[in-house]
Amino acid sequence: MRRKASITVFAALSLMLVAQLLFTLLEAARHYELQKVLYMNTDTVLESVFADYCSPLWETYKILGVRVDDTEGKLCFNNREAQLRGLTLDHLGSKEQKTLLSGMSLLTAEMTDARYDPYRLLTDQNGVVFQKAVCTYMKKNIAYEMAKSVYNHYEAVKEVKKDYKNPDEGIADAMDALKHPKKYETEGAGNSSSRQLKGEARQGDKTKKEDSGEKATPTENPLETVTEVKKEGVLSLVLPENTKVSGKSISIEETVSHRSLEKGTMDSYVGTDWYQKVLFYQYLVNYLGNYVEKKQDRVLEYELEYVLGGKRNDADNLKIVVSELLAMREPLNMASLTASSQRQSEAMALAVTLAGVSANPAVIEAVKYGILVAWAFAESVLDVRTLLSGGKITMIKSDADWTSNVHMIPELLSGWSVAKDCSQGLDYGQYAAILLLFHKGNTLAMRTMDVEEAYVQTQEGYENFQMDHVLCETELTATYEFQPVFLGFVSILENFSNGFRIQNHSGYSYFHGKEGM
Structure with missing residues (x-):
């Protein structure tokens, strides 16, 4: 329907x-x-x-x-x-x-x-942005207490260095005092102070001879030895004779730190504080190759040394770092010497021997200080040898940690003696981290990008890579x-x-x- x-x-x-x-x-x-x-x-x-x-x-x-x-x-x-x-x-x-x-x-x-x-x-x-990238990663991978410890070591070294500036001048002044004692005739050679110093020297010699059971022998002048040694190549001083040093090099003309760079358009970051600096420097120690922990697959084997030295080849950069390590250890060893009454007496005895019977206290004091500086340098050479061989050296040495003898400086420097390995000390990388804190962070960051860019460019498909x-x-x-x-x-x-x-x-x-x- x-x-x-x-x-x-x-x-x-x-x-x-x-x-x-x-x-x-x-x-x-x-x-x-x-x-x-x-x-x-x-x-x-x-x-x-x-x-x-x-x-x-x-x-x-x-x-x-x-x-x-x-x-x-x-x-x-x-x-x-x-x-x-x-x-x-x-x-x-x-x-x-x-x-x-x-x-x-x-x-x-x-x-x-x-x-x-x-x-x-x-x-x-x-x-600065690169340092920010590093710190972002390192904050999750390093304890705050460890970073604070590194910074405290740096502060300690900086404080000690204030008291021992220009150690070479101490040796030069001592040599001058020996050659021109008349400049120091403010005190008579025959006064009571002079006799007291000579008495201390004779007592030190007597004790030393009694302990060793040997007759006294003519002592070489450590001031002259150290002066001559410092004229030689620093690597030959701290490395065994047949050591093979890396021959790798980098072309620095087109590296990040030398070429004109592209710029971003964002606002700038503020500068870094001590914590960020320590994080960044510890990153360099952890991830860059160095003399002790080499990275064979890198463009430079001693990447960390390049960051510190900035030269185009590994050998020159290693020389710079070794020189800086010696300069760091010298004041620390001087602090150890001045804290030891025994080694002060030994230095005084040798100073009187070198200055001669007619020397006045002013000459002896100048020579004594020069001997301490030379002794600190000799001990520093032994320290660096130990560090480069993978050992550890404590910051301020106790009597038990001390290695060298003031009367054996020529033999120690010409031979292949090394400092005692200190189980509680710092290794090569930890000393390098302290060295880094004495350099400008931006310069180190740019050099770090140099070696990282160079490495990435060696990988397939990244030949044109630029940081x-x-x-x-x-x-x-x-x-x-x-x-x-x-x-x-x-x-x-x-x-x-x-x-x-x-x-x-x-x-x-x-x-x-x-x-x-």
Whole structure:
């Protein structure tokens, strides 16, 4: 049975308006949901880009960074922008799918523009950003107490150095006193002070002869010995005769520390404090090769020595570090000598012997001080020999830790004697960490990037790698476009064809992650 149905024009118009309202609300809901999806997509694809870090740099040196260069090795963000658009296409499809019947997702959009700005490069601020990258890693891998201990050692060395400046002058003054004793005639050679000094010297000689059971023999002048030794090559003094020193070198003209670098556009970081400095220097000791812990696969075997010396070859850099170690140990050994009454007496006895029977106290005191300086140097040479052989030396030596004899300085320096290995002392790397604290952090950071860049360039696919093309922090502005889906059923907007455009902002930093941006 058929029944006729009818609808008024008003009702038809009402249904059409209701339908259009529903479709408009659906499109609004889709638009609102798509905004959230696009915001999450911006964060996700940016983090995906930062997950594509330079593997050799991380695996070898624990530095995170994204390469932003083109095939010619020039700074360029095009590849990374294309990577963002490609990832978005995988996540959200393409606006070319326009109909529901095609089975497309309702949450479809296309990233039409992506801009990294501002951004920060690893070499920015003359090495400050690189130090920040190192500290971010090291804070999670070194205890605060250990860092404080290293800094305390540095402070101790600095304090001792204040009291023993220009040790070479002490030897020179002693030599001058022996050659020109008349300059020191403020006190008579025959007065009571002179007789007292000679008596102390004779008593010291007597005690020494009784202890050794030997007759007194003419003593070589340690002042002359040390003066002559210091004219020789420092490596021949601290290394065995047949030691093979690395012959590797680096071309420094195009290194990070010598060439003109690309600059990032982010605001500058503030300088580093003592804690960050210690973290950075301990990182250098832990991850760079050095004479004691060589890295055969590196461009330079003595990377740490390069950071300290800045010369193009391993041998020259090792010379610089050895010289600095000797200069560090001398005042520390002088502190040990002045704290020992026994060794003070031995130095005084030798000073009287060298100065002669007619010497006055002023000459003897000058010679005694020169002998102490020469003795400290000789002990320092033995210390460095021990350090280079992998041993440990305590900061301020006790009588039990002391090795050399003032009467055997020529034999000790010409032979191959080494200082006593101190189980509670510091090794070569720990002394190097203290040395680093006496240098400018920015200079050391730039040189560190020299050796790290050189190493990465030896890896396949990274021949054009440059540290100033490494991104470590940025803010991203992403523009999306998408077409309406439900508005096609709304006759009022039948000519709507421009689509929608949304712009999102995000940021990422290896130092702070997403939360810190």
